[in-house]
Amino acid sequence: MSRTFFYVLSSCLLAAGLLPAATLYRGGAILPLSGGPLGDGPIESGYLLVADDGTIAALGAGDGAADPRVSAARAAREFATVDLTGKIVLPGFVSGHSHLWQSAFRGITPASELPAWLDGLHRTYGGFFAPGDFGAFTQHGAFDQLRHGVTTTYNHSHFFGSSFENYREQFTAELATPQRFIFAWVNDSKADDATWRSRLEPIVKQVAPRPNQPLLGVSINAVGIYQAPAVLPREIALAKSFGLTTQIHYLEPSATQVEDRALWPKYQAAGAIYRGMSFAHFIHADDAIVRDAAAAGAAMIWNPLSNGRLASGLPPIEKYLAAGLRVGMGVDGQASADISDPFENVRLGLYALRIRRENAGGLQPIDLLRLHTVKTAEILGVQRYVGSLEVGKFADFLVVDPGDPGTGPVWDVAATIVFACSSRNISAVYVGGKKIVEAGRVVGHDAAALEADVNARVRAIRARQSAAKK
Numbered sequence: 001m002s003r004t005f006f007y008v009l010s011s012c013l014l015a016a017g018l019l020p021a022a023t024l025y026r027g028g029a030i031l032p033l034s035g036g037p038l039g040d041g042p043i044e045s046g047y048l049l050v051a052d053d054g055t056i057a058a059l060g061a062g063d064g065a066a067d068p069r070v071s072a073a074r075a076a077r078e079f080a081t082v083d084l085t086g087k088i089v090l091p092g093f094v095s096g097h098s099h100l101w102q103s104a105f106r107g108i109t110p111a112s113e114l115p116a117w118l119d120g121l122h123r124t125y126g127g128f129f130a131p132g133d134f135g136a137f138t139q140h141g142a143f144d145q146l147r148h149g150v151t152t153t154y155n156h157s158h159f160f161g162s163s164f165e166n167y168r169e170q171f172t173a174e175l176a177t178p179q180r181f182i183f184a185w186v187n188d189s190k191a192d193d194a195t196w197r198s199r200l201e202p203i204v205k206q207v208a209p210r211p212n213q214p215l216l217g218v219s220i221n222a223v224g225i226y227q228a229p230a231v232l233p234r235e236i237a238l239a240k241s242f243g244l245t246t247q248i249h250y251l252e253p254s255a256t257q258v259e260d261r262a263l264w265p266k267y268q269a270a271g272a273i274y275r276g277m278s279f280a281h282f283i284h285a286d287d288a289i290v291r292d293a294a295a296a297g298a299a300m301i302w303n304p305l306s307n308g309r310l311a312s313g314l315p316p317i318e319k320y321l322a323a324g325l326r327v328g329m330g331v332d333g334q335a336s337a338d339i340s341d342p343f344e345n346v347r348l349g350l351y352a353l354r355i356r357r358e359n360a361g362g363l364q365p366i367d368l369l370r371l372h373t374v375k376t377a378e379i380l381g382v383q384r385y386v387g388s389l390e391v392g393k394f395a396d397f398l399v400v401d402p403g404d405p406g407t408g409p410v411w412d413v414a415a416t417i418v419f420a421c422s423s424r425n426i427s428a429v430y431v432g433g434k435k436i437v438e439a440g441r442v443v444g445h446d447a448a449a450l451e452a453d454v455n456a457r458v459r460a461i462r463a464r465q466s467a468a469k470k
């Protein structure tokens, strides 16, 4: 291909919006949140070069003028520069535990802890979902998380005994949104191993992470511990045979913590305590459980907003970390969070730990940001692609403007993000180098139409449930 033809072709594709230019973002503070040579600290004024394939090509302090990678990109082809003076760039948040479909059920059963909340939501309405409901609700949740700066989510799906096709909408709906996701697959416990494998295999085969694709991975949402005794070992064997991670809700409600802790030997016997395991919540673990989990490389996902809403409790995060347990964070489903805002999640989480400790030592704002990004990505097995700003990773990042709404001067970049900013300060969200959210709205998405559809669907579900009760 001649150089002239290459430029003409590139210009046409650029004009059509199909091929983004390499873009240099400069002038703002950068929080790489990486463990690499740049360390964890903020770069007070730096640059981030995003290649036209949607990956990070370079970053560092200064304006990039002396970086040969920037010069090469500038010389090669279309090149754009974006000035971010006064703004802060950080990786997109990673939610290590979410149920996107629950986005349509916020504020439900406000006076309940987990068991009664499950009765009021899953067991009251789960049996009345019609075709299209799971899909619409899942998209509602995904777009909502994107607006709040969650660029990668672990979508822990549910099976309500309806058809497999209805269930699978939770997967296909996310494929049609720009949010990256790891799909947590739940098996129909009545089906046999061969059916499990035949249903799961095509989805696992679709996983081939690329900057411009939402599907990042598949995991197993294991529910067998709460069902028949034989189911959990089958789930763990299935996960391991495909090389997948597993996640289980464990040690969440306070009321049943004694019985829940007594389940630990069953997890051990099933081979469930392995490096791929993450326990969602894991609030009431005792020392022996923490020791066993840490020794095996297992992990926990902390969900402060949800744990507060459902009065589940506050896990001793600093004690867990000191014991070597891996800790990530999630915003959980929007029916228990009830806003999927990672800014609120890190602030509430850190404040809650300090309220209990009556001491401001221990975890600091930057630690919470690391837990909700790169540490969660590591637990989910996707840290090669997302979770920090590092060369070669996907260009998933937030541009936060502490000046809009105004929060005053920046004394400490991480503290400004965690203590002083909320998702209202997000000026843009990028996924794979592409601007997905601008001024609080998902670009090209008709939020009002989806809102109306979701409202109509929930009205219909309530009508079917109410008619069945009579």
Ligand SMILES: [Zn+2]
Residues within 6 Å of the ligand: 097, 098, 099, 156, 249, 280, 332, 333
């Ligand atoms: Zn959950």
